Amino acid sequence: MEEIQQTIEMDRLNHGRFESWPFSQDFCVTCGLCSSSCPASGIDGFDPRKLVRMVSLGLEDEVIEARWPWICTMCAKCEHVCPMEINIPGMVRSIRGLREREKVPGILHKGLDAALKTGNNLSLPKEDFIFILEDVGEEIADEPGFEGFKVPIDKEGANILTTIHNKLVNTHTDDLKHWWKIFYAAKEDWTVPSDNWEGTNWGLFTGDDAAMKTMTGRIVDNMEKLKIRNLLWPE
Amino acid sequence: MFELLIQYIREGRIKLDKSKFDNVLATYHDPCNYARKAEKLFGHGYFDEPRWILDQCMENWVDLYPAKREQFCCGGGGGTMTTGYNAERILYGKKKMDQIKAAGAKMLVVPCHSCHGQINNIKKEYEMEDLEVKYLWELVADCLKV
Numbered sequence: 001m002e003e004i005q006q007t008i009e010m011d012r013l014n015h016g017r018f019e020s021w022p023f024s025q026d027f028c029v030t031c032g033l034c035s036s037s038c039p040a041s042g043i044d045g046f047d048p049r050k051l052v053r054m055v056s057l058g059l060e061d062e063v064i065e066a067r068w069p070w071i072c073t074m075c076a077k078c079e080h081v082c083p084m085e086i087n088i089p090g091m092v093r094s095i096r097g098l099r100e101r102e103k104v105p106g107i108l109h110k111g112l113d114a115a116l117k118t119g120n121n122l123s124l125p126k127e128d129f130i131f132i133l134e135d136v137g138e139e140i141a142d143e144p145g146f147e148g149f150k151v152p153i154d155k156e157g158a159n160i161l162t163t164i165h166n167k168l169v170n171t172h173t174d175d176l177k178h179w180w181k182i183f184y185a186a187k188e189d190w191t192v193p194s195d196n197w198e199g200t201n202w203g204l205f206t207g208d209d210a211a212m213k214t215m216t217g218r219i220v221d222n223m224e225k226l227k228i229r230n231l232l233w234p235e
Numbered sequence: 236m237f238e239l240l241i242q243y244i245r246e247g248r249i250k251l252d253k254s255k256f257d258n259v260l261a262t263y264h265d266p267c268n269y270a271r272k273a274e275k276l277f278g279h280g281y282f283d284e285p286r287w288i289l290d291q292c293m294e295n296w297v298d299l300y301p302a303k304r305e306q307f308c309c310g311g312g313g314g315t316m317t318t319g320y321n322a323e324r325i326l327y328g329k330k331k332m333d334q335i336k337a338a339g340a341k342m343l344v345v346p347c348h349s350c351h352g353q354i355n356n357i358k359k360e361y362e363m364e365d366l367e368v369k370y371l372w373e374l375v376a377d378c379l380k381v
Contacts, residue, residue: 039308039327071323073315075267075308079275089272092313106319145381160239165348178376182240185379186248200348205314234236234372235348 025056025091027084034078034088040071048078048088055091069095070105097207104206112202112211119218120198121166130194132169136176149184154226155191161228162192163199163219165235193222199235236346237284240375244291250380251291259367261296262340263289265306266347280304285346285371292378299334307331311353325357332361346371
């Protein structure tokens with residue numbers, strides 16, 4: 001970030017580079033409320049007010065290369081306090097989307113890529129997924145008060161379709177039980193799809209609208225295929 | 236999610252034991268996506284619904300300060316659990332943990348996987364290993380009368 005503080009070339013002061021965005025960064029009054037409200041302010045020099053100015057000044061390459069948009073949690077406190085109602089989290093997400101996919105930090109793009117190819121972030125095969133669900137279902141059935149509990153998989157015409165967060169069929173299988181116990185007690189008619197059950201949608205974090213649409217479309221396809229009108233998508 | 240739980244409780248489809256956590260002071264964290272961002276995007280933030288559900292599960296809970304629209308971020312949003320920038324993520328959880336300490340709460344109820352993961356992950360960094368972090372639907376399941 002240091003070089004750009006030294007020189008800004010005039011030919012780069014091109015607002016037009018960002019004009020395809022529906023955002024209002026040019027209205028920024030540089031009051032600094034965003035910086036004061038931000039939980040990440042000061043970390044690695046991060047300052048949302050500066051980021052907004054950089055976008056306003058057309059410093060596209062710099063903001064795309066910067067770590068700043070990735071250490072922001074997009075919590076929207078800045079937007080909440082902004083007197084000009086600038087959509088700063090939306091701006092951050094759009095900047096993330098402009099980075100080359102191979103340069104997306106951590107496992108974000110890799111997980112999303114796996115989900116697009118296999119239906120879930122873990123590339124968990126269908127038979128393993130079903131085995132885990134049934135295994136956890138049997139544990140519930142062993143508890144007093146939940147006799148005869150079974151996990152309804154791919155049940156056509158159920159009232160509710162639920163998605164699953166991948167960590168619940170990975171390291172946190174006990175956390176599958178809470179909703180299932182509530183369904184049992186409420187005598188709900190519910191089901192889990194055996195394909196495309198992934199409830200997370202990491203395109204939200206990587207700024208990848210096309211991937212988000214694909215992931216969401218698969219959930220809608222499941223609802224249509226199984227003739228289900230209600231969706232519980234707590235991820 | 237909130238509406239479904241409220242429907243089950245209102246219609247009497249599930250019955251809850253309110254005394255289960257009598258000896259635990261709980262508090263509630265508003266996740267950005269259900270609160271501030273939902274209000275901005277969809278015109279409705281889920282501030283009152285989770286608090287009503289908490290009221291059905293326990294007598295003894297307090298709000299954090301600040302709360303609702305002014306709530307502090309957990310530090311785990313925006314995919315920061317998965318970017319690998321962990322030192323940064325732990326650092327911005329400090330404000331959250333100080334806020335929970337100030338409330339004197341021994342249990343934090345959250346309706347979000349990211350917040351849940353973040354708080355559980357950083358509590359050892361702030362000497363708060365005893366803090367119990369619970370999904371809102373986990374609290375409801377724990378209080379079920381079966």
